[in-house]
Amino acid sequence: MVRIRRGTVVGIVATVLPLVIATLVAAGLFPGGGERLVTLFLIYVVAVIGTSVYSGNSGIISFGNTGFMAIGAYAAGLLTISPIIQKTALPHLPVWLTGWGLPFIPALLVALVVVALVAIAIGIPVARLAGSSASICTLGFLVIVHVVLVASSDFTRGSQTFFGIPRAVNIWMALPFAIVAVAIARIYRDSSAGMKLRASREDEIASTAVGVNVRLHRFLAWVLGAVLSGAAGVLLGHFIGAFSPKDFYFNLTFLLLAMLILGGITTVSGAVIGTAVIMVIVELLRKLEGGVDLGFFSLPTVFGLTDIGIGLAILLVMYRLQDGLLGVREIDEQLPLLKRLAGGKAHSAAKPATTEAASIEGDVLRVENVGKRFSGLVALEDANFEVRPGLVTGLIGPNGAGKSTLINSISGVVPPSTGRVTVGGVDVASLPVHRVPIAGLARTFQNIRLFKNLTALENVTVAASAIARDGADPVDLAREALFEVGLGDVADQLAGTLSYGAQRRLEIARALALKPRYLLLDEPAAGMNPAETMELMAVLDRIRTKYRLGLLVVEHDLKLIMRLCDIVVVLNKGQQIAIGTPAEIQSNPAVIEAYIGRRRSVAKHEPSKTEAPLLNLDPHTSGKTA
């Protein structure tokens, strides 16, 4: 079930209020031209929002939504066109399509079913793609729709005008559609599904690592956006009454994308603002395009002035504001008054986690003969060890030893070439990557991989919603995890604006929200100052005791490893060379040789460094030795 929060409702009201006011003003004061213009604006709002549901949340620019508008317009037009006009305009129409003459709403519903079926068929391959490949695919779809419409002259009159569509859409018809489109898009954006897709937009690998099925969510957004675009096409068709395939091609696509990008692609309110701004620019420039005589000065006709103006407006806005006029946050998340109405800052008084430990005794994480080859390079060979609940296992080794490769293999990000990883007997490698966290394994990354344009709370909520069951609210679970790492007070800040140490802890909170049995930490203290490292150690020590979590920690900071770990595994050049307690590892000749060998080769090139101790693993006296 979709939870609709107060903030979402405030956001919807704040976004649709200007639409309602514009409608009332146009209908009351400017019947005729003004009313027509605002009706077109409302239809464009539906169209731009259709594109934004997929493009804004996934970060993949779609050129294909205009294709869905065309399908909607033609499908509904075929059903609403009067049988008499149909006989003259489309004499070769198959019998089963003739004489329907349906009212607007039933025709709209049938057209939306057609659009949804096409979107489902196209969405299966499109959802598998990311970035520019997906964009090119949507462009291909637009071209195909155009060519099919031109070629299917029995149904569409080919490239000639398809006329006789009843003008069933006026301002009062367009307004509720625009309101519903805004509401659907905003509810989707704030829902757990929308948040997951936005997370994948920020970092696909990290989102998969917290249980997001990226393909599924891309697919859902694609179909939802297509249906909204289809509705916009039906509205436009029944507003203008006559159209041809070129009306739903590159020009319209460019116009809609300009509206979306200018306002801010990631927000619903940005889509509405962008639509309004571009409509104003287009109207002004269209008046100037044909030349204007001001009496003392006359402007000549400038061909293409409107398109040039739109292009310049985008350039100007992007130059100053990379994320569009509104940026990455909705209008109600920026204006203090609306923020207060929506509930303001996150309640920092939320209870710290009291949830029972998820660890189950006996569910050991076993790494059995794990190896990884990258083409000819053996990055890792025959790693064998266990991680037990409530214990901290350290993974150390010189640079290039294979530590990250091993963590990636265990967490499923890079499938191992040989061997098995099991949790309580379940083979982790046999699971899709996004199921690995649900099996009890969570991780952080060597280079911080947060969803930077999502708040701290949203970052953690994405993970919490992967495991929330029995009506548990993921937001509450996320707040608990934030408190656990001492970030309760910054819940509403964008992750990218947090300090480095806080970002590292936020990654841990995000992993913790998955309620894992095992937490894999890839260099959690990298780049931290001593105070931040101490704070981190306290957090790690607390959570492993509290939840009986099994921790596997990769670290170059041997001081931290010796203080924190119960068991240490040592890798060198892809081989597991030792395993034992910190004291055993400290006196292990193979380990000393691995580190000393490295120091010797460093010393050859940098003689001044020979004065540093070769290998000092004493937690009380060592510095960073690797």
Ligand SMILES: Nc1ncnc2c1ncn2[C@@H]1O[C@H](COP(=O)(O)OP(=O)(O)OP(=O)(O)O)[C@@H](O)[C@H]1O
């Ligand atoms: N995707 C990849 N393709 C090819 N080679 C890789 C890839 N990832 C890692 N390697 C290689 O595998 C070896 C082990 O790398 P890995 O990053 O696991 O080492 P590490 O112990 O984590 O090093 P560091 O401490 O510097 O992070 C290195 O030789 C590295 O160049």
